Amino acid sequence: MIVSEAITTYGVDVLQHLDRDVEIPTVTTAACQGDVSILRVTKDPATAVVPQAGVAVVRGENGGNTHSLHGQGPIMWEVARQAEGSLLLGRLTVPEGSEAVMAHPEHGFLAIAPGTYEIGRQREYRGEWALVAD
Amino acid sequence: MLNKLTAEQEAELVTIREEWISHGLSCKSANREAAAEGVNAAYRAAGLEPPKLLIWLDSPLAGAYGAHLVSELLKGAGRDQVRDQVRDQVRDQVWDQVGAQVWDQVWDQVRAQVRDQVRDQVRAQVGAQVWDQVRDQVGAQVRDQVGAQVGAQVRDQVRAQVNNSINGYWGDIAWTAFYVAFHRLGVEGASKIVGLAQVAQNAGWWFPLRDAAILCERPTAIHRDNQGRLHNEDGPAVSYPDGWGVWSWHGTRVPRGLIEKGWGLKEIFAERNSEIRRCAVEKIGWDVFIQESGLKKVASCPDPGNDPFHLALYDLPEEFEDMYDADARILLCVNGTIEPDGTRRRFGLPVPGHHTDPIEAAADLYGWPVEAYRRLQVRR
Numbered sequence: 001m002i003v004s005e006a007i008t009t010y011g012v013d014v015l016q017h018l019d020r021d022v023e024i025p026t027v028t029t030a031a032c033q034g035d036v037s038i039l040r041v042t043k044d045p046a047t048a049v050v051p052q053a054g055v056a057v058v059r060g061e062n063g064g065n066t067h068s069l070h071g072q073g074p075i076m077w078e079v080a081r082q083a084e085g086s087l088l089l090g091r092l093t094v095p096e097g098s099e100a101v102m103a104h105p106e107h108g109f110l111a112i113a114p115g116t117y118e119i120g121r122q123r124e125y126r127g128e129w130a131l132v133a134d
Numbered sequence: 135m136l137n138k139l140t141a142e143q144e145a146e147l148v149t150i151r152e153e154w155i156s157h158g159l160s161c162k163s164a165n166r167e168a169a170a171e172g173v174n175a176a177y178r179a180a181g182l183e184p185p186k187l188l189i190w191l192d193s194p195l196a197g198a199y200g201a202h203l204v205s206e207l208l209k210g211a212g213r214d215q216v217r218d219q220v221r222d223q224v225r226d227q228v229w230d231q232v233g234a235q236v237w238d239q240v241w242d243q244v245r246a247q248v249r250d251q252v253r254d255q256v257r258a259q260v261g262a263q264v265w266d267q268v269r270d271q272v273g274a275q276v277r278d279q280v281g282a283q284v285g286a287q288v289r290d291q292v293r294a295q296v297n298n299s300i301n302g303y304w305g306d307i308a309w310t311a312f313y314v315a316f317h318r319l320g321v322e323g324a325s326k327i328v329g330l331a332q333v334a335q336n337a338g339w340w341f342p343l344r345d346a347a348i349l350c351e352r353p354t355a356i357h358r359d360n361q362g363r364l365h366n367e368d369g370p371a372v373s374y375p376d377g378w379g380v381w382s383w384h385g386t387r388v389p390r391g392l393i394e395k396g397w398g399l400k401e402i403f404a405e406r407n408s409e410i411r412r413c414a415v416e417k418i419g420w421d422v423f424i425q426e427s428g429l430k431k432v433a434s435c436p437d438p439g440n441d442p443f444h445l446a447l448y449d450l451p452e453e454f455e456d457m458y459d460a461d462a463r464i465l466l467c468v469n470g471t472i473e474p475d476g477t478r479r480r481f482g483l484p485v486p487g488h489h490t491d492p493i494e495a496a497a498d499l500y501g502w503p504v505e506a507y508r509r510l511q512v513r514r
Contacts, residue, residue: 015474016474017472017473017474018471018472025511025512025514027511027512028511029509029511030439030502030506030507030509030510030511031439031510031511031512031513031514032439032470032500032510032512032513032514033470033513033514034469034470034471034514037500037502039500039502039506059360065360087500087501104514106471107470107471107514108471108514109514110512110514120500120501120502121500122483122499122500123499123500123501124483124484124485124499125458125460125462125483125484125485125486125498126458126459126462126484127458127459127460127462128459128460131361132483132499
């Protein structure tokens with residue numbers, strides 16, 4: 001799938017200067033989209049089905065810096081329990097026959113192949129760890 | 135005795151919390167009539183006569199000065215005397231000599247009688263678990279969203295400029311919301327809170343004095359980052375109708391010039407406060423700072439998934455050793471996405487100082503095993 005197709009398929013527009021004719025890269029093991037990480041794990045799959053409109057995994061203050069997950073075919077997302085110092089946002093499962101994308105207006109799209117992944121945030125070390133302010 | 139909340143009541147807590155966060159962050163101009171009614175009710179709840187005089191001012195700073203002037207005026211001195219005194223003393227002495235006691239006492243009375251009475255009566259009627267739940271869900275969250283961020287910084291800024299203790303009421307909005315929640319849950323003694331709540335819903339800071347109250351307009355704008363901290367890259371993070379404001383970089387209060395003019399290396403190295411220095415560096419960007427100040431490179435290597443770009447690890451300059459509470463280095467990274475002008479944004483992130491391998495440092499930033507980051511397929 002190319003970027004312009006993803007924009008119409010998933011309803012997320014990206015910044016004007018991003019090339020619309022390039023193929024979206026596909027993640028099978030590990031990737032990063034800005035301050036959000038995607039890592040394949042061997043853990044129990046998530047079970048809650050993501051609604052057709054997708055789900056925001058990180059929400060920007062004005063909706064501008066939102067990382068969202070969308071599926072072609074059913075995909076599952078389970079929000080991690082918030083714990084002090086934990087970077088984990090949640091667990092994503094893409095069943096065989098489905099494909100997921102992570103979308104972001106400034107970073108574009110990443111396609112995610114079938115499997116179970118942990119989605120997490122980035123931190124920085126200010127004498128102690130703190131979340132990165134994007 | 136209220137010992138357990140129903141599902142409806144729990145849902146109501148969420149509503150109350152959201153309402154009060156939005157009151158606390160409101161930038162609408164004050165509803166003066168409604169606020170005045172609230173002031174009268176608050177005084178009555180404290181067993182005081184409602185104030186004869188209500189004065190509206192445009193910022194907490196104006197309010198703080200106004201409160202001092204009015205409390206002086208109300209001390210009973212003759213008018214000329216007061217004017218002379220004000221004229222003579224304003225610059226040098228007034229602010230630490232004037233009897234702040236007068237209004238402090240009134241304030242203490244309003245607060246103590248309302249707060250303590252409400253607390254005692256509410257506590258008597260509410261079980262400890264419900265108390266804790268309401269505190270966590272309403273009080274703590276309103277405080278984190280509003281009090282800690284906006285309230286505290288505005289208060290600090292007023293303090294810095296007036297050089298006195300300021301007892302303006304607003305930073306306590308979390309406390310008000312907390313008792314409003316009990317009031318809405320039907321706890322009897324909590325109804326005393328309604329006056330204070332009505333002021334907080336309709337005005338900004340306010341200063342109760344004997345026979346008078348100073349009320350302030352709300353901010354005209356509040357800017358925050360995606361973590362809710364006060365932040366504006368090119369103007370005040372909180373601004374008021376009279377032009378007064380607070381300048382803040384990701385939650386750290388900084389001098390206005392740092393935000394609006396930007397600091398050069400000379401100003402950065404001259405700054406003694408390490409927090410402010412860090413903000414100034416972040417504002418110009420670690421990439422620019424590293425280049426201009428000639429930081430020592432520890433190591434660099436290709437960034438997996440981000441070909442042909444590199445990750446590079448730098449030592450902080452000696453003068454900056456106290457910048458963080460623990461030994462740190464700076465990892466200079468390159469964004470995975472192109473900018474409108476065709477370049478890639480470069481940014482520095484602090485990492486623990488023990489790192490010598492940029493890949494290990496980068497993995498640490500995501501809490502990943504090093505091997506996972508080495509196999510990173512793509513960065514966008």
